[in-house]
Amino acid sequence: MKFGILINEGPFTHQAADTAYQFAKAAVAAGHEIFRVFFYHDGVNVASDLAVPPQDDRNVTDNWVKLAEANNIDMVVCIAAAQRRGLLDANEAQRQGKRADNIAPVFRISGLGQLVEAGIECDRLVTFGD
Amino acid sequence: MAEPWEEENEGKVKKFMFINRKAPYGTIYALESLEVVLITAAFDQDVSLVFTDDGVFQIKKGQTTAGIGMKNFSPTYRALEGYDIEKLYVDKESLDARGLTAEDLIVDVEVMSRAQLADLMNEQDVVMSF
Amino acid sequence: MAMLHTVNKSPFERVSLDSCISMAKKGSSVLLIEDGVYGALKGTKVADKVSKAMDGITFYVLGPDLAARGMTEERIISGIKVVDYAGFVDLTTKHENFQAWL
Structure with a gap:
């Protein structure tokens, strides 16, 4: 079966991104396809590659990056939600005249149309949020 | 010219229902939900909105936000008709519980019982709730 | 059409479980996850409501979330089925649509 996953909360404050990760891992293990994971609301924060969680805790972003790379999952961050919250890829950072970009590899920034398409x-x- | 996604999805119409359960301004969910609603309509999908629980406060008349320094986005609900979004349903139980009536609302809606809403929800292909 | 609902909020803090129960049709299923698992416990002030709703709605609870919160299966209302993440995935495939009561 073809799944779309919507994540509406960022890492750590809410369990949503962790539950979604466990769900996605189980879905892939059962032979299902994850067509796309869409990050919206504070969920866009999962895409930040500047997070440095303590070593004895899980790294939510790394978990997703590894799962996506191993299974070729399309990871899309909502551009409007990301810009509000200071999440920029290299192109956007340059276009907006910002001094840095912070989107981890594997994630791509795109519009809400990608959620509707999913x-x-x-x-x-399947939605995970608060 | 049609966007690539428009061509790809041509003719595919699904029933999308958005269930709004949160009050405006205290959190961003209502505003960002509205953004998804508008994009979904732009994809020519069959869109309906449900306002239940604190979501009924989203469409309260007379919102005046100058004092909190935030944008009043409630006029957007009035503009939904222009996007061919005409299926707006409000949960009677939630209105009653909050001392509101349809007269308090900024848009024309159909007031329904939870049983009626349950039937409608059951007919949907995609249900999103923020 | 049978629908799968998830509830991830404690019923002692939010109305999500109430709203879910009142809008879930007979034949549908409710899966309690994250803080929603507290709604599956026996002997609470919401247990009667859940037991009554089980006449028509099938209830599931996510085992890893229960365990994380120090709860064992003996404390769960009898008739509520415990599933793992693979079971969660199965439930989504076996129901025609999905609603998360966030």
Whole structure:
């Protein structure tokens, strides 16, 4: 089955991104396809590669990066939500005249249309948030 | 000219329902939910909105936000008609519980019982709740 | 059509479980996850409501979330099924649509 996953909360404050990760891992293990993971609201913070969690804790962003790389998952960060919250890729940083970019590899920034498309194309859209 | 995604998804229409359960301003969910609603309509999908629990406060008349320094986005609900979004449903139980009536609302809505809303929800392909 | 609902809020703090129960149709399923798992416990002030709703709605609870919170299966209302993440995935495939009561 083809799954779309929507993540509405950032790492650590809420469990949402962790639950979604465990769900995605189980879905892939069961032979399902993850068509796309879409990060919205504070969920865009999962894409920051500047986070440095303590070594004895899980690294939510790394978990997602590894899962996405191993399974070729399309990881999309909502551009409007990301810009509000200071999440920029190299192109956007340059375009907006900002001094740094902070999107981890594997994630790409795009519009909300990508979420709607996931809703249209997937058999199920599963939401995790607060 | 049509965007590539428009061509790809041509003819594919799903029933999208947005369930609004949170009050405006205290959190960003109502505003960012509205952004998804507008994009979904732009994809020519079958869109309906439900206001229940504190979501009914999103469409309260007379919102005046100058004092809190935030943008009043409630006029956007009035503009939904222009995007062919005409299926707005409000949960009667939630209105009653909050001392509101349809007269308090900024848009024309259909007031429904939870049983009626449950039937509608059940017919949807994609349900999103923020 | 049978729908899968998830509830991730404690019923002692939010109305998510209430709203979910009142809008879930007979034949649908409710999966309690994250802080929502507290709604599956026996002997609480919401246990009666959940037990009554089980006449028509099937309840599941996410085992890893229960364990993380120090709760064992003996404390769960009888008839609520414990699933793991693979079970969560299975439930989404076996229901036609999905709603998260955030």
